[in-house]
Amino acid sequence: MFMRNDTNEEATGSTRRTALRGLGLAVGGMALASGPGASAASAAPRRGLATYVLVHGTHSAGAFWVPIARELVLRGHRVVMVDQPRHGAEAFVAESYQRQDLAAMAVEPSPLKGLGLDDYEARVTGIVRRAARNGPVVLVGHSLGGVSVSRVGDAVPHLLHHICYMAAFCPSRVLPTADACTAAPENANAVSPVELTVGDPDRLGVLRLNFRTGVRGELALLKEMICADYPDADFRRILAGMQTDEPVAAYAGRAVGRAGTWGRLPRTYLRFGKDRTIATALQDRMIAEADASTPGNRFRMHDFPDASHVGPLDPTPVADVLDTLARQRG
Numbered sequence: 001m002f003m004r005n006d007t008n009e010e011a012t013g014s015t016r017r018t019a020l021r022g023l024g025l026a027v028g029g030m031a032l033a034s035g036p037g038a039s040a041a042s043a044a045p046r047r048g049l050a051t052y053v054l055v056h057g058t059h060s061a062g063a064f065w066v067p068i069a070r071e072l073v074l075r076g077h078r079v080v081m082v083d084q085p086r087h088g089a090e091a092f093v094a095e096s097y098q099r100q101d102l103a104a105m106a107v108e109p110s111p112l113k114g115l116g117l118d119d120y121e122a123r124v125t126g127i128v129r130r131a132a133r134n135g136p137v138v139l140v141g142h143s144l145g146g147v148s149v150s151r152v153g154d155a156v157p158h159l160l161h162h163i164c165y166m167a168a169f170c171p172s173r174v175l176p177t178a179d180a181c182t183a184a185p186e187n188a189n190a191v192s193p194v195e196l197t198v199g200d201p202d203r204l205g206v207l208r209l210n211f212r213t214g215v216r217g218e219l220a221l222l223k224e225m226i227c228a229d230y231p232d233a234d235f236r237r238i239l240a241g242m243q244t245d246e247p248v249a250a251y252a253g254r255a256v257g258r259a260g261t262w263g264r265l266p267r268t269y270l271r272f273g274k275d276r277t278i279a280t281a282l283q284d285r286m287i288a289e290a291d292a293s294t295p296g297n298r299f300r301m302h303d304f305p306d307a308s309h310v311g312p313l314d315p316t317p318v319a320d321v322l323d324t325l326a327r328q329r330g
Helices: 009-013 015-019 062-074 095-099 117-134 145-155 178-183 216-227 232-240 248-252 280-293 316-325
Strands: 038-040 051-055 078-082 137-142 162-166 206-208 245-247 267-272 300-304
Touching: 051 062, 051 117, 051 145, 062 078, 062 316, 078 117, 117 137, 117 145, 117 248, 137 145, 137 316, 145 162, 162 316, 178 248, 178 280, 206 248, 216 232, 245 248, 267 280, 267 316, 300 316
Parallel strands: 051 078, 051 137, 137 162, 162 267, 267 300
Antiparallel strands: 038 078, 206 245
């Protein structure tokens, strides 16, 4: 479960439990920014071309998208890989994390404390506004990035051509936050990195994880969560790009798309069948609840039955689907 924003004693006492089930981990490394929070993956824009705005998930960065972005650019698209505030090119790296001093890590303050979905939405909306000056915008989110897609879909629906969730959270009235989604019974078999939590999330204001662990059991658990089917070398490459901190408020923020704004946008869901972070059953429930809220505008669903949370090692099948979205009509 993700952390909830309750203020009563019982909720505070359960913070650690709620933060540690079904983390929406999406992974990647540092990104070179071409402006605040953005990494451009193409040459100078030509008016009228579609721009793909790609949003990473928790403990990640825009560079997560590099393999898919490269493929889209080679097919003639413009691509912007978003770095959310204090991620990627703005990343905070705890001094104690560099030294692997776990006792110091448990108390070292984080500048991500206090950040939330309002900050994330503002970052993505600003990039969408700029990109939309040059042509259609396709907005794609992975994992926790889905809550930003929903928020931006409400904020500037007139600037979006298509929205896409890639094994991502799509909250509903019944499950209005990432916390609520991961607490759903459909996510009961998700894997949780309890052993990797460092410090008290309530005090730090962030969920802090140690991705530089050398403990064999912890590495095995991380691999099962993220990419069980990947070779070990690729798994280690992914871990190298992970960030320790994610603000707890991002998990608790409401992100329910409204029928008259978000609900009017053409939307696609990329369903990953071997996801151990956002269980496939939870993905199915989120799709069904979104469709029930806008029966005249349902998800276009693409199934990747063998994909783990980060998706196929070969980016081509995912890029094949994304490539079509710019040409689709409502």
